[in-house]
Amino acid sequence: MDFLTEIIGTDTKAIHKKFKKKEIIQKQGVVSKNAFYVKKGLIRSYSIDEKGKEHIFMFGAEDWIIADLESNVFNKPTELCIETIEDSEIVIFTIDDFNYAESSKEKLQKNSKLLARRIGSLQRRVIQLMSSSAKERYQIFLETYPLLPNRVPQKMIASYLGITPEALSKIRGES
Amino acid sequence: MDFLTEIIGTDTKAIHKKFKKKEIIQKQGVVSKNAFYVKKGLIRSYSIDEKGKEHIFMFGAEDWIIADLESNVFNKPTELCIETIEDSEIVIFTIDDFNYAESSKEKLQKNSKLLARRIGSLQRRVIQLMSSSAKERYQIFLETYPLLPNRVPQKMIASYLGITPEALSKIRGES
DNA sequence: TGCATTTCTTAATCTAGATTAATGGAGATG
């Protein structure tokens, strides 16, 4: 049984869909019950601030699930826009599949673990943003996601780190 | 039925305990299965970086639950130190009570919702840290937690915002 | 109550990273 089946089971209405590079999978501002499992390819979620600037919240490569969970669970409009970086195969399923169907207790507990892990990684990211310099954050990024830098353009890495492409270029030049 | 009972049920080994101001409830670096429900008072969780600087991760006033969830679920040493700001009454319970006991499916789903909400607030915090100035973050903090500023010393608010007390003092002077 | 310690504020300097601008590639598109 693969990872996806393990999570959402088999008897769901999940949709498999192919996207080209730079296609928007989900716009921000809509109320969405969708979650996106990356079967193949690479996607990103990002928010756009009042000044029109993009801030990448996270990347999703193979086997990752990307979703604006709060929007899902509490019917809030999404704050995140989701878009492909490479040609990708995405499995779109609803949060009901993930959590509120006739899931077994075992599955619910497994899902809770996934949520706890995500909370952990967000917690580390917040602490990192508060306590580390751009250079340190870049190095942590390289260690944490060693395969991404080859697939993601510099300017998106900069956006993920919360700095400008110029600043990242400088940092890279130094080391 | 109060909020706590609703979450952890009644038949648990939860411990009620009183703490004085500035007492450490949990040290960082230990593997802990504990979560802390604030019945009365005010606590904070924070990490200490290599330079010995404290960074407040979150505050917990009445009815909040504070825990290093990833440590709980995955047996990692905690990254967070938890300490009282005021004299407090804390209910200490284990993550097993929260999630892995003979919980009903209903309860597990409710817990998932709590986790999703926490993910949402962390997500907003990350985006905020990347896209807003210190002044904007302070204003958002005031709007989001209107009651805290009266109870929390300035330097801790600064630490939560990721700036120095001097910078916060300047911001406050301006507006 | 009085002294000591911590907290808050103000001001002077310093610096990481933003902004602006200009250049040379690299892909896309006709």
Added chain:
DNA sequence: CATCTCCATTAATCTAGATTAAGAAATGCA
């Protein structure tokens, strides 16, 4: 193939917020 647009880099300036320092206010403690 030539042109166009986007991307990465470098350099010059600018600025938010850090650091340092010192005084004032608040708080704790004997």
